[in-house]
Amino acid sequence: MKPLAAVVLGVFAVGLAGSASAQDDNIKKIVGKWEVVKSGGDLPAGTTIQFTDKGELIATIKVDAETATIKGTYKIDKERLVVTVTVGDMKIEETATITELTDAKLVIKDKDGKVDELKRK
Numbered sequence: 001m002k003p004l005a006a007v008v009l010g011v012f013a014v015g016l017a018g019s020a021s022a023q024d025d026n027i028k029k030i031v032g033k034w035e036v037v038k039s040g041g042d043l044p045a046g047t048t049i050q051f052t053d054k055g056e057l058i059a060t061i062k063v064d065a066e067t068a069t070i071k072g073t074y075k076i077d078k079e080r081l082v083v084t085v086t087v088g089d090m091k092i093e094e095t096a097t098i099t100e101l102t103d104a105k106l107v108i109k110d111k112d113g114k115v116d117e118l119k120r121k
Contacts, residue, residue, distance in 0.1 A: 026076065026098070026101055027076050029101050029102070029103060030051045030076075030081070030098075030101060030106070031051050031052065031053045032050070032051065032120055032121075033048060033049070033050040033120070033121040034048065034049050034050070034051070034106050034118040034119065034120055034121065035047070035048050035118060035119055035121050036048075036049075036116055036117070036118050037117055037118065037119050038115075038116065038117035039116055040114045040115040040116055040117075041108075041110050041112070041114030041115065041116050042110070042114070042116075043061075043108075043116040044061065044062060044063055046062050047059060047060065047061045047062065048060045048121065049118070051074060055073050055074055055075055056071065056072070056073055056074075057071070057072050057073065057074050057083065057085075058070070058071050059071075059072075059085075070085050070087065071085070072084050072085030072086070073085075080095045080096075080097065081095070081096075081098065082094075082095050083095070094110075094111075095111070096108055096109060096110040096111060097109045099115070103120065104119060104120050105117070105118070105119060105120070106118040106119075106120075
């Protein structure tokens with residue numbers, strides 16, 4: 001099993017595709033609490049991520065018996081969502097693509113092509 005710190009490094013990066021109006025729709029759609037249901041990347045199944053309407057995020061990650069809560073910020077920039085978190089003394093900024101975003105489903109593809117599927121809680 002990957003150490004918790006390695007998982008945290010891979011957790012945060014999401015991107016959105018579309019025009020300005022589609023971008024606005026995606027900003028509204030991403031707000032809420034999501035749970036990883038299929039893990040293909042660094043997000044373990046059961047991880048929850050809450051995106052607020054103020055550009056903040058809170059993730060709860062469980063690896064084995066350990067649980068970590070990570071707080072950070074996100075912003076949507078054209079076809080991507082840039083996420084920034086601080087873990088210990090490390091500031092981490094990542095970007096990944098959202099391949100699907102509906103009212104109930106969020107599919108994230110990281111820079112290595114690994115895909116995680118989340119459902120709205």
